[in-house]
Amino acid sequence: xxxxxxxxxxxxxxxxxxxxxxxxxxxxxxxxxxxxxxxxxxxxxxxxxxxxxxxxxxxxxxxxxxxxxxxxxxxxxxxxxxxxxxxxxxxxxxxxxxxxxxxxxxxxxxxxxxxxxxxxxxxxxxxxxxxxxxxxxxxxxxxxxxxxxxxxxxxxxxxxxxxxxxxxxxxxxxxxxxxxxxxxxxxxxxxxxxxxxxxxxxxxxxxxxxxxxxxxxxxxxxxxxxxxxxxxxxxxxxxxxxxxxxxxxxxxxxxxxxxxxxxxxxxxxxxxxxxxxxxxxxxxxxxxxxxxxxxxxxxxxxxxxxxxxxxxx
Amino acid sequence: xxxxxxxxxxxxxxxxxxxxxxxxxxxxxxxxxxxxxxxxxxxxxxxxxxxxxxxxxxxxxxxxxxxxxxxxxxxxxxxxxxxxxxxxxxxxxxxxxxxxxxxxxxxxxxxxxxxxxxxxxxxxxxxxxxxxxxxxxxxxxxxxxxxxxxxxxxxxxxxxxxxxxxxxxxxxxxxxxxxxxxxxxxxxxxxxxxxxxxxxxxxxxxxxxxxxxxxxxxxxxxxxxxxxxxxxxxxxxxxxxxxxxxxxxxxxxxxxxxxxxxxxxxxxxxxxxxxxxxxxxxxxxxxxxxxxxxxxxxxxxxxxxxxxxxxxx
Numbered sequence: 001x002x003x004x005x006x007x008x009x010x011x012x013x014x015x016x017x018x019x020x021x022x023x024x025x026x027x028x029x030x031x032x033x034x035x036x037x038x039x040x041x042x043x044x045x046x047x048x049x050x051x052x053x054x055x056x057x058x059x060x061x062x063x064x065x066x067x068x069x070x071x072x073x074x075x076x077x078x079x080x081x082x083x084x085x086x087x088x089x090x091x092x093x094x095x096x097x098x099x100x101x102x103x104x105x106x107x108x109x110x111x112x113x114x115x116x117x118x119x120x121x122x123x124x125x126x127x128x129x130x131x132x133x134x135x136x137x138x139x140x141x142x143x144x145x146x147x148x149x150x151x152x153x154x155x156x157x158x159x160x161x162x163x164x165x166x167x168x169x170x171x172x173x174x175x176x177x178x179x180x181x182x183x184x185x186x187x188x189x190x191x192x193x194x195x196x197x198x199x200x201x202x203x204x205x206x207x208x209x210x211x212x213x214x215x216x217x218x219x220x221x222x223x224x225x226x227x228x229x230x231x232x233x234x235x236x237x238x239x240x241x242x243x244x245x246x247x248x249x250x251x252x253x254x255x256x257x258x259x260x261x262x263x264x265x266x267x268x269x270x271x272x273x274x275x276x277x278x279x280x281x282x283x284x285x286x287x288x289x290x291x292x293x294x295x296x297x298x299x300x301x302x303x304x305x306x307x308x309x310x311x312x313x
Numbered sequence: 314x315x316x317x318x319x320x321x322x323x324x325x326x327x328x329x330x331x332x333x334x335x336x337x338x339x340x341x342x343x344x345x346x347x348x349x350x351x352x353x354x355x356x357x358x359x360x361x362x363x364x365x366x367x368x369x370x371x372x373x374x375x376x377x378x379x380x381x382x383x384x385x386x387x388x389x390x391x392x393x394x395x396x397x398x399x400x401x402x403x404x405x406x407x408x409x410x411x412x413x414x415x416x417x418x419x420x421x422x423x424x425x426x427x428x429x430x431x432x433x434x435x436x437x438x439x440x441x442x443x444x445x446x447x448x449x450x451x452x453x454x455x456x457x458x459x460x461x462x463x464x465x466x467x468x469x470x471x472x473x474x475x476x477x478x479x480x481x482x483x484x485x486x487x488x489x490x491x492x493x494x495x496x497x498x499x500x501x502x503x504x505x506x507x508x509x510x511x512x513x514x515x516x517x518x519x520x521x522x523x524x525x526x527x528x529x530x531x532x533x534x535x536x537x538x539x540x541x542x543x544x545x546x547x548x549x550x551x552x553x554x555x556x557x558x559x560x561x562x563x564x565x566x567x568x569x570x571x572x573x574x575x576x577x578x579x580x581x582x583x584x585x586x587x588x589x590x591x592x593x594x595x596x597x598x599x600x601x602x603x604x605x606x607x608x609x610x611x612x613x614x615x616x617x618x619x620x621x622x623x624x625x626x
Contacts, residue, residue, distance in 0.1 A: 075600055078444075131391075132469055146566065153461060155568025156445055159600040162565045167558060167596055168481070178599055245480060252475045253459065253566040255468025283480055286491055287388055287472040 004060060006051055006068040007308030009113065010034065010043065012087030016301075017050055019058075020308045022066060024124065028054070029304060040088035044095070048102040067107035069310030070095055071116035071303045075158030080110035083158070109310040113303055115152045115161055118145025120306025121260050125298040130257040134250055135296065136163055136243070138265035141177075142185035142192075146254055153254075164189065166246045171238065173199070188243045190218035190265050196235045197221050206230035222268040240272075244279025251280075251288035262296030270295075317373060319364055319381040320621030322426065323347065323356065325400030329614075330363055332371075333621045335379060337437065341367070342617060353401035357408070361415040380420035382623030383408055384429035384616045388471030393423035396471070422623040426616055428465045428474055431458025433619030434573050438611040443570040447563055448609065449476055449556070451578035454490075455498035455505075459567055466567075477502065479559050484551065486512070501556045503531035503578050509548045510534050519543035535581040553585075557592025564593075564601035575609030583608075 003022035008015060011034060018029040032050050035042040051068065055061075072095060074085035080096040095110040111119070118127075118135035127133035127147065137143035144163030146153040153160045164185030165178050176183040186192045194217065201211055208231035209224065210216055224232035247259055259280070261273055277293035284291070298305055316335035321328060324347060331342040345363050348355040364381065367373075385408060387398035393409040408423040424432070431440075431448035440446035440460065450456035457476030459466040466473045477498030478491050489496040499505050507530065514524055521544035522537065523529055537545035560572055572593070574586055590606035597604070611618055 148466060153567055156570040156604070157568055157600040159564065159598055160566065160568040162598055165598040166562055166565050180596070180598070249479055249562050250566055251472065252479050253473065253563055254466055255470055255473040257469040285472055285475055285478040285493070287470040291469070
């Protein structure tokens with residue numbers, strides 16, 4: 001009897017779904033919209049419907065499903081309970097219990113989306129050759145996930161791997177979305193790069209072609225790196241310095257074998273990985289200086305692969 | 314047949330030894346000197362002799378010994394290999410293999426002494442009510458140990474829990490013993506407190522009764538806390554601020570249930586634990602603000618208990 005697992009990656013706009021064989025090979029992936037109205041009350045029911053109809057179509061019996069793994073956009077405790085998912089409108093939800101009940105008892109495991117993406121890279125992507133790995137996701141914010149011995153470190157409050165909120169930037173002039181001031185993601189994220197570039201354009205006379213743009217994105221800043229644009233170079237140097245410091249700190253705590261760098265910002269080019277590696281080595285504790293720094297390889301599918309990995313044998 | 318384990322805590326001056334029953338109760342503890350001459354070549358032979366003579370005296374057979382756990386003063390990789398123990402004069406040693414061979418095949422496990430002390434507090438001391446714990450040892454240096462699900466996180470280079478080398482103090486004027494500048498232990502350790510107090514006495518006119526002392530210790534600084542001594546108060550405020558920042562950082566990485574504070578400096582009084590807790594809460598990510606901060610309870614015996622815990626069932 002063939003065995004299967006489902007991977008489910010819940011985002012604020014779409015839910016990505018995947019059907020996998022027990023050996024980890026993927027059979028199909030598809031998406032459904034995330035219905036966030038009514039405090040996201042329909043999200044789990046929609047997932048149920050999508051998974052059950054897939055099973056019906058392929059004549060897969062419930063006993064052939066080893067489990068469904070779910071990545072969620074919020075802090076998830078070690079037992080899979082999420083306390084708040086702002087993007088879904090959710091308060092406290094025991095997703096493994098609720099979704100398993102909706103799926104006639106199929107086992108369900110849940111994890112935070114950044115942690116689950118890290119697990120995906122660890123098992124199927126850039127981290128698959130290593131025993132321990134820390135993934136850093138550079139996107140709208142800065143996310144992270146810690147994988148030791150092939151397992152997610154969730155943290156007692158679901159906050160392990162919250163690398164974006166390392167309080168290590170003394171240049172912040174406004175509070176972070178978390179309420180503190182000086183978080184790494186205030187300079188190291190796409191949002192942070194744009195905000196900091198705007199500040200430098202206003203406060204300094206540094207030459208920059210960004211001045212001629214009405215509005216600009218992180219990509220506009222990144223594209224000007226190393227092209228003689230003083231503002232772009234200053235902002236990126238600051239971000240790279242702080243991200244390298246964050247990696248040095250993480251090494252003193254869990255000392256992973258490798259850092260895997262993912263997220264939209266990380267697609268700027270090979271130079272970013274190289275610069276982060278240099279910045280890390282310069283600031284790292286001597287025993288950790290040889291720790292690897294590599295680019296993620298699964299892109300936006302890391303979360304789906306990782307969700308499956310939550311329940312794969 | 315009664316079963317036993319040995320705990321061995323190797324320090325630069327003495328080796329502490331303990332015989333324990335398999336239920337974790339301790340039968341005897343004793344000490345032998347650490348023979349560091351000839352690159353510490355005799356250390357393992359001395360441990361062998363001490364353990365075998367204890368077994369002879371009590372008529373304990375090798376098959377009754379479940380194992381010997383060893384704490385070592387240096388970085389220890391996940392498989393128990395130490396690359397360098399400066400205090401013992403050792404280069405690379407595979408302690409589990411070497412000592413097990415000397416003990417007729419009794420299983421041996423080894424860990425870094427700070428990590429092993431953390432394991433002792435986690436299993437038998439202040440951390441025993443918690444699933445995950447980070448111990449911070451405030452002594453000559455600042456040490457640390459990370460315990461998740463009852464197990465030491467060793468780190469891929471044996472450097473996990475090296476909290477003393479978090480690069481988070483921009484007031485450092487000289488390099489740390491590790492070669493970097495700005496490590497937490499440069500302000501948060503006993504050595505750091507004294508060095509910083511001396512700097513402030515030289516560089517400022519702040520009133521302090523430390524000025525009348527020819528030389529002074531960290532205890533002299535701590536004893537003047539809250540007594541109107543401006544230098545002592547400034548140094549301690551700075552140290553507490555940076556230690557709280559270090560704890561906030563650690564929370565963003567592994568998010569433990571509790572911090573256990575140990576080491577000689579931590580015996581300054583209840584106020585230190587309280588001040589560290591406040592400093593931590595002020596700087597912590599919101600999800601981690603309720604993380605506990607408690608004093609260690611096993612004192613200098615934590616390492617011996619932890620060594621036994623390495624091999625207890």
